[in-house]
Amino acid sequence: MHKNNKNISLQLIRNFPFIPSLIILIVLILLNGFYEPNSISIGSLVGLISTYLALMLLAVAQTYVVMSADIDLSVGGVISLVNVSIVAFMDHFGGGVYVVLLSLLLGIIIGILCGLINGFVVAILRLQAIVATFATSIFFMGLALYIMPVAGTPASDLFWLTYFENYFGIPFVIYALSFIILLIFFLNKSRFVKTLLAVGDGYLSAFQGGLDVTKTRVKGFLLCGFFSAVSAFCLTGETASGDPLVGTKMTLLSVAAVVLGGGALSGGSASVIGSMIGVLIIGLINSLVFFIGTPSEWQNLIQGLSILIALMIGIYINIKAQA
Amino acid sequence: MNKTGGRMLKKYLIKILTFLTFFSLTYQAQAESFKIGLSNGWVGSEWRTQMIDEAKEAAAAWAGEGVEIEILVQSANVDVPGQIAHVKNFISQGVDAIIINPNSPTAFDPVFKQAKAKGVLVISTDAEVSSQDAVYVGIDQKGWAAKSAKWLAEQLNGNGKVVAINGFAGHPANQMRVDGYTEVFNQYANIEIIAEVNANWDQAQGQQAMQTLLATYPDINGVWVQDGMAVGAWRAISDAGRDNIIATGEIRRDFFESWKVEGYKTGASVNPPGVMASALNVAVHMMLGKNLKAAATDGVYGNAIYIPIPFVDGTNFDTVYNSMKDEPGYYSYSEALTIADTANYFK
Known part of the structure; x- marks a missing residue:
């Protein structure tokens, strides 16, 4: 009986690799609430989601390339580029409803184009993803600086007021989050994600199995570009302005979140929901380190250590489950 | 007889009132206490560490004026959302004021608006911010x-x-x-x-x-x-x-x-690390309910109070050099506006 229980829980983890990170997330929420009761009020939790929604989406974007054993170091550059492009667009044409909608379309197109460029250099030209996307990130960042040489242009009021608005008593970000989770759910059901994972498990075996490896990898980058653009929308809503340097520090956090959420950078295994949880884990660790009263000189060190420990716990449980 | 009795009573009343006012004033002064959050989003240089340390010292100095200040610090390498989270954490902790060295000039507009709505005073230092809900105190x-x-x-x-x-x-x-x-x-x-x-x-x-x-x-x-x-x-x-x-x-x-x-x-x-200390002193005067002599209207965003910029060259080199002889190599020459200096900015 006891053994049976254990098997069931291991089976559960095998099917849902994000379960360890979900447990870590719940523990962190409780700890935050213990040290600062205000931090787990409904308002604060909505605030947490609204603050980290952009990074969550960026982690989602990253997950789809990690699935096929690639990596995209240009997501931060894409965020900056989309952010300054849509803000400049709204600024130039006035902030009416149609202009805002058009700017969203423009942002999606830019994101997908960036994904196409990455897919081309990585999957078709066969350059190493880590170096090639690092190079394209500099290119995207340079474009962003060309469009907006210095931070400071405000986004249209309509744009960011919508982002902070409540509809029927529920904040906009909750609708956005629900929509995104729904989208991810349908993507997960699709054949496409299974193909991505199969390709990530091994290019050769996938190819021998009759899959078009190159096409699949390019599609992964396209999806990554799409979600990076949506991430930039959230960031623009949260920050209400254009800043060509805003994405710089977000790239590596998105990679860390994928791994924290149970994804393997070697490909073939990654959970989109897990990556989103990974972002919240990073955010909550940062808050917790502050709430327990860590002296400022130690905050970076303790945060780094805590993330490392969360990583080890997750990997340990997953290894147990695979064994 | 009746008249003198009234006068006596008046005298007593005045004495008691004076005493009471005096007592309540001193009592109030002793009871003033504030919670101030310091947010720093980049720890890549010793300058930033010195900035935080000097601000802490400035806060401690207010004890001499009968003002108790509790300092909360969030200082780590963060992206813009991470520093927005700093501000939200401070609001959760119920601070009276936030002093921030911001990672972006414009990205904090919405969160500063939220802070102000909760009655939190926001002051940015070292880098100007566009938010009209904040005041910049620092150099031009x-x-x-x-x-x-x-x-x-x-x-x-x-x-x-x-x-x-x-x-x-x-x-x-x-x-x-x-x-x-x-x-x-x-x-x-x-x-x-x-x-x-x-x-x-x-x-x-x-x-x-x-x-x-x-x-x-x-x-x-x-x-x-x-x-x-x-x-x-x-x-x-x-x-x-x-x-x-x-x-x-x-x-x-x-x-x-x-x-x-x-x-x-x-x-x-000189871009002194003491800017955050200067900003803190201005913040405390504001929280004590004092009004600025001249409204904060400097700067690109019209919300700045510029403080003097010192200069070091051959003419004052020896004085400056001797003043920091015992400091470590990474120490930056610093000047900060004292409590008395900043008092001059107020009515």
Whole structure:
């Protein structure tokens, strides 16, 4: 009986690799609430989601390339580029409803184009993803600086007021989050994600199995570009302005979140929901380190250590489950 | 009889009232206590550490005025959402004021609005913010650049070829500094800016940039270089043996050491780490309910209070050098507005 229980829980983890990170997330929420009761009020939790929604989406974007054993170091550059492009667009044409909608379309197109460029250099030209996307990130960042040489242009009021608005008593970000989770759910059901994972498990075996490896990898980058653009929308809503340097520090956090959420950078295994949880884990660790009263000189060190420990716990449980 | 009795009563009443007022005033002064959150989003340099330390010291000094201040610090390398989370954490903890060295000039508009709605005073320092719900207390980065540019132009007798080594392209403070020196050099008909490069506020990159510039332009007379890169630039100049070049400097103690030993011809505008301490003193006066003499309307966003920018050159070098003789090499020369200094800004 006891053994049976254990098997069931291991089976559960095998099917849902994000379960360890979900447990870590719940523990962190409780700890935050213990040290600062205000931090787990409904308002604060909505605030947490609204603050980290952009990074969550960026982690989602990253997950789809990690699935096929690639990596995209240009997501931060894409965020900056989309952010300054849509803000400049709204600024130039006035902030009416149609202009805002058009700017969203423009942002999606830019994101997908960036994904196409990455897919081309990585999957078709066969350059190493880590170096090639690092190079394209500099290119995207340079474009962003060309469009907006210095931070400071405000986004249209309509744009960011919508982002902070409540509809029927529920904040906009909750609708956005629900929509995104729904989208991810349908993507997960699709054949496409299974193909991505199969390709990530091994290019050769996938190819021998009759899959078009190159096409699949390019599609992964396209999806990554799409979600990076949506991430930039959230960031623009949260920050209400254009800043060509805003994405710089977000790239590596998105990679860390994928791994924290149970994804393997070697490909073939990654959970989109897990990556989103990974972002919240990073955010909550940062808050917790502050709430327990860590002296400022130690905050970076303790945060780094805590993330490392969360990583080890997750990997340990997953290894147990695979064994 | 009745009349004198009334007068006596009045006298007593006045005495009691005076006593009560006096008592309540002193009592109130003792009871003042504030919680202030300090947010720093980048810990890449000792300057930032010193900034936090000086602010903490400034807060402790208020005890002498009967004001109890509790300081909460969030200081770590974060992206913009991470620093927005700093602000939200402070609001959760119920601080009275937030003093922030912001990672972006514009990205905090919405969260500062939320803070203000909760009655939290927000002051940015070191980098200006566009939010009209916040006040900037710090130096004018444009004035900072103009001061050293003017010094350099005068040292060159208004004549010569100048190169500029700047920080990070796209960073607002960098842009303001570029505007500052460009304006000054343009006033001198015979000063020509022959090259401008970015070395990202990094000593090694500053040195490389200077080496390249020296190789490309053999006839450089003056170098205008920002802080954080001047040590590197000067090393390149010394290595090349170009002693005739005049360049701006910086304010770290290890630079002052070489300045003294090598006898550099240099001068430096001071961007003191004490800015956060100055901002804190202004914040406390505001929380005590005092009103500014002149509203905060300076700066690009019309919400700034600019504080004086010190300058170090040959004329005051020895005083400055001796004042920080016992400090470690990474220590930056600093000045902060004291409680009394900042009181002068208020009615």
